[in-house]
Amino acid sequence: MRNGFPFKRRLKVRQVKGGVFRTMFLAATLVGTFVLIVLIVDVLRDGAGWLDWQFLTSYPSRRPEEAGLLSALFGTLWVMAFTALLSFPVGIGTAIYLEEYAPDNRLRRLIQTNINNLAGVPSIVYGLLGLSLFVQALALGRSVLAGAMTLTLMSLPVIIIAAQEAIRSVPESHRLGAFALGATRWQVVRNIVLPSALPGVLTGTILAMSRAIGEAAPMIAISALVYLTFIPTNPMDRFTVLPIQIFNWVSRPQEDFQHLAAAGIIVLLIVLLGMNAAAIILRNRYQQRTEE
Amino acid sequence: MENNTACLETNGLGLWYGKFQALRDVSMTIPHRRITAIIGPSGCGKSSLLRCFNRMNDLIPGSKVKGEVLFDGRNVYAPDVDPTEVRYRIGMVFQKPNPFPKSIFDNVAFGPRVNGITDNIEERVEGALHRGALWEEVKDRLHKSAMELSGGQQQRLCIARTLALEPEVILMDEPCSALDPQATLKIEDLMRSLAEEYTIVIVTHNMQQAARVSDMSAFMMMDPDRAGTLVEYGPTSTLFTLPKDKRTEDYITGRFG
Numbered sequence: 197m198r199n200g201f202p203f204k205r206r207l208k209v210r211q212v213k214g215g216v217f218r219t220m221f222l223a224a225t226l227v228g229t230f231v232l233i234v235l236i237v238d239v240l241r242d243g244a245g246w247l248d249w250q251f252l253t254s255y256p257s258r259r260p261e262e263a264g265l266l267s268a269l270f271g272t273l274w275v276m277a278f279t280a281l282l283s284f285p286v287g288i289g290t291a292i293y294l295e296e297y298a299p300d301n302r303l304r305r306l307i308q309t310n311i312n313n314l315a316g317v318p319s320i321v322y323g324l325l326g327l328s329l330f331v332q333a334l335a336l337g338r339s340v341l342a343g344a345m346t347l348t349l350m351s352l353p354v355i356i357i358a359a360q361e362a363i364r365s366v367p368e369s370h371r372l373g374a375f376a377l378g379a380t381r382w383q384v385v386r387n388i389v390l391p392s393a394l395p396g397v398l399t400g401t402i403l404a405m406s407r408a409i410g411e412a413a414p415m416i417a418i419s420a421l422v423y424l425t426f427i428p429t430n431p432m433d434r435f436t437v438l439p440i441q442i443f444n445w446v447s448r449p450q451e452d453f454q455h456l457a458a459a460g461i462i463v464l465l466i467v468l469l470g471m472n473a474a475a476i477i478l479r480n481r482y483q484q485r486t487e488e
Numbered sequence: 489m490e491n492n493t494a495c496l497e498t499n500g501l502g503l504w505y506g507k508f509q510a511l512r513d514v515s516m517t518i519p520h521r522r523i524t525a526i527i528g529p530s531g532c533g534k535s536s537l538l539r540c541f542n543r544m545n546d547l548i549p550g551s552k553v554k555g556e557v558l559f560d561g562r563n564v565y566a567p568d569v570d571p572t573e574v575r576y577r578i579g580m581v582f583q584k585p586n587p588f589p590k591s592i593f594d595n596v597a598f599g600p601r602v603n604g605i606t607d608n609i610e611e612r613v614e615g616a617l618h619r620g621a622l623w624e625e626v627k628d629r630l631h632k633s634a635m636e637l638s639g640g641q642q643q644r645l646c647i648a649r650t651l652a653l654e655p656e657v658i659l660m661d662e663p664c665s666a667l668d669p670q671a672t673l674k675i676e677d678l679m680r681s682l683a684e685e686y687t688i689v690i691v692t693h694n695m696q697q698a699a700r701v702s703d704m705s706a707f708m709m710m711d712p713d714r715a716g717t718l719v720e721y722g723p724t725s726t727l728f729t730l731p732k733d734k735r736t737e738d739y740i741t742g743r744f745g
Contacts, residue, residue, distance in 0.1 A: 299549065369582060369586035370586060370588055372582065372586070373587075373588065373646070373649075374588070375547060376544060376575055376580035376582075376650075377576075377598055377599035377603075377650070377653065378599060378602060378603050379572075379598075379602040380572055383602045387598070388588060391590075392589060
């Protein structure tokens with residue numbers, strides 16, 4: 197003990213303090229994990245018994261034991277495929293333009309502010325926009341394409357912002373090195389920026405798609421059907437999606453429909469996990485190839 | 489000195505970043521196949537001057553050039569000259585090694601590929617790595633990531649990457665400032681051997697390095713408006729032993745900077 201300073205005792209207090217905070221952070225982490233586990237267990241207990249081949253291959257019905265979500269499942273797959281197809285190139289294109297090409301002027305900042313604000317707009321607003329713009333003004337009707345375009349608008353800000361972050365994280369020294377070797381701006385973007393940024397861009401796209409797949413509100417706004425007894429065969433067909441089907445089942449009084457809704461949620465989660473897994477595999481493969 | 493024609497020449501060169509003037513009235517002549525060192529205190533415009541030679545300043549928004557930079561008698565800032573062509577013929581090595589996150593092979597092949605050279609890529613890469621004094625160390629792992637190399641090896645890879653385009657001039661912006669003494673020595677040896685074929689311009693704030701490797705030396709300083717100016721330029725042996733300008737003498741004797 198130097199100059200009577202109680203180092204040992206103070207150390208004890210400091211260590212206890214550290215332990216308390218560590219426990220608090222762990223607890224915070226556990227809240228989310230616990231809720232997720234309860235949710236999954238609850239849904240599985242309610243729905244797993246109803247999840248069978250008949251459920252996956254039948255159209256909706258008034259009789260719960262005959263009802264299925266074939267049309268909603270295919271509707272979701274159609275809409276998500278088109279949403280990904282539309283939003284990925286437009287999103288990454290916007291991000292590349294803003295980060296690599298656009299001069300830093302007032303217009304650029306205006307666009308940037310707008311994109312940031314759009315990321316926070318409630319999804320129902322996009323639904324109303326889709327209804328008046330795609331369904332009515334562009335006369336696409338209540339089609340798969342109109343639904344996908346609506347979800348694309350909703351996903352774009354998130355994808356753009358994530359892609360911009362990823363592009364910004366590519367070291368400037370790599371760009372300069374490529375320019376100094378006589379690369380054009382496009383060659384720098386194509387060969388230096390995109391390979392490094394792609395994993396981050398894909399992560400952002402996964403997030404946006406995960407949000408879009410569960411959206412019922414904008415789809416209700418453009419009036420996707422509930423009782424649909426055919427599978428969409430082209431982008432102009434009418435459609436329904438899983439969240440709407442689930443919502444419809446949940447809102448019925450009979451208990452059996454609650455089980456159907458739970459089974460529908462399991463299917464939705466599986467589709468979501470499948471999509472995420474595909475994107476992660478794609479990302480890892482790409483990362484390996486560029487780091488070899 | 490045989491072959492004393494000018495490789496690079498600046499006439500009344502001025503450079504602005506927005507309203508800030510970074511270079512004022514720089515006129516100098518850089519000979520073929522010699523090492524020319526640009527020395528001076530931090531912020532005196534050494535690197536800015538270097539980046540005028542291959543038009544890298546074009547990439548900085550708001551930069552503006554006045555005067556001429558002649559490369560083999562032709563102004564690289566003439567309206568009909570594309571900066572890509574200038575950079576194809578004048579290579580550059582940066583302060584911090586900046587290999588791309590690709591394989592060693594792909595790093596060296598990058599320049600030829602983006603410039604549309606597709607034949608004999610393997611030989612080009614091997615030749616460039618030989619001249620960059622790196623071949624023996626990497627020949628068994630050409631397809632491994634360049635990021636696994638040591639700092640000194642990375643810098644030699646960056647030199648080899650530049651050599652793969654067979655440039656006429658190599659600009660080096662403090663190429664050893666991020667390296668240890670041993671790696672620095674290797675780069676300096678490499679520079680001496682490269683000077684038989686190439687014109688090298690090196691920015692350094694290590695005066696011993698300038699004295700060791702260079703044939704010609706330019707001393708730069710900020711004028712009262714903070715713009716970089718050329719104070720003295722001449723053969724390295726003269727500049728370091730019999731400087732004409734008082735400021736040069738003060739700097740090389742370590743009185744400031």
